[in-house]
Amino acid sequence: MLIRNAEPRDVPAILERYNQAVRETTAAWTNQEETLDQRLSWYEGRVKEGLPVLVAVDHHDAVLGFASFGPFRPREGYRLTAEHSVYVDPAMQRRGIGRALLERLMEIAVGKSLHVLVGVIDGSNTASIALHEKLGFDVAGRLPEAGTKFGRWLDLVFVAKVLQPMQPPDA
Template sequence: MQIRDANETDLAGILQIYNDAVEHSTAIWNEQTVDLANRRAWLASHQAAGNAVLVAVDAEAQVLGYASFCAWRTQDGFRQTVEHSVYVRDGQRGNGIGRALLTQLIERARQADMHVLIGAVDSANRDSIHLHQQLGFIHVGQLRQVGRKFHRWLDLTLMQLTLGPRKDRP
């Protein structure tokens, strides 16, 4: 497995993973699938803003998962806080792909001089919450019944990793 910056050739794989999560999980709280043009615009906007978008690919360049971060809030005071997303292809979960992606994303956030990385996780997703805890994220809150999907109310758990000062600075 290789982790690298996403590019145009990865969009079909990213689209498949995204739409699978929309249709079959509460990892993404959207209810409508998207098309390739949507993912193309998403990637372009992330790249234009200097936000990381990473993919994990196998030897045949098949996208196994992807991860990204973007602004937490748009006001200037939040400029060093980003929210991340990590998604892994169905059938590949539990193989360390999500951990590898999130580990690389944390490093990218540090390199981008970010101070805090936020994860907003469906509270029922115990595996994701556990992964975040293993990587140093702390539970900072839970928002009850703030989302709705599959005819039920969903709670959102907020996880935070304070990155601290860059190691190459005094």
């Protein structure tokens, strides 16, 4: 397994991974699958902003998972915090791929002098919460019944990690 920057040719596989999660999981709180054009715009937007879009690939270069981060919230006071996401093919989960993707994202975030990474997770997503705790994230808050999908309420759980100590910027 190799982690590399996603190329435009990987976007269909990223789309497939994301849409499967939309259909079958509470990782994305929507029932709206995306089109290839929408995922391509997302990819191009991230690349243009210098933000990472990573894929984990096997020895045939097939995409096993992807991960990315982007702005947490739009106002400039949040500029040293990013929100990330990680998706792994269900058939390939629990083999260290999510961990490898998230570890690489954390390295990139440190390299970009970001201060905090935030994950926003469904409270019943024990796999994702456990992955983040294993990598040193703290559960920083829980909003009970903040969302709904599949006929049930979903708690929103924030996981956060201060990546590196730093002085706050002057302004």
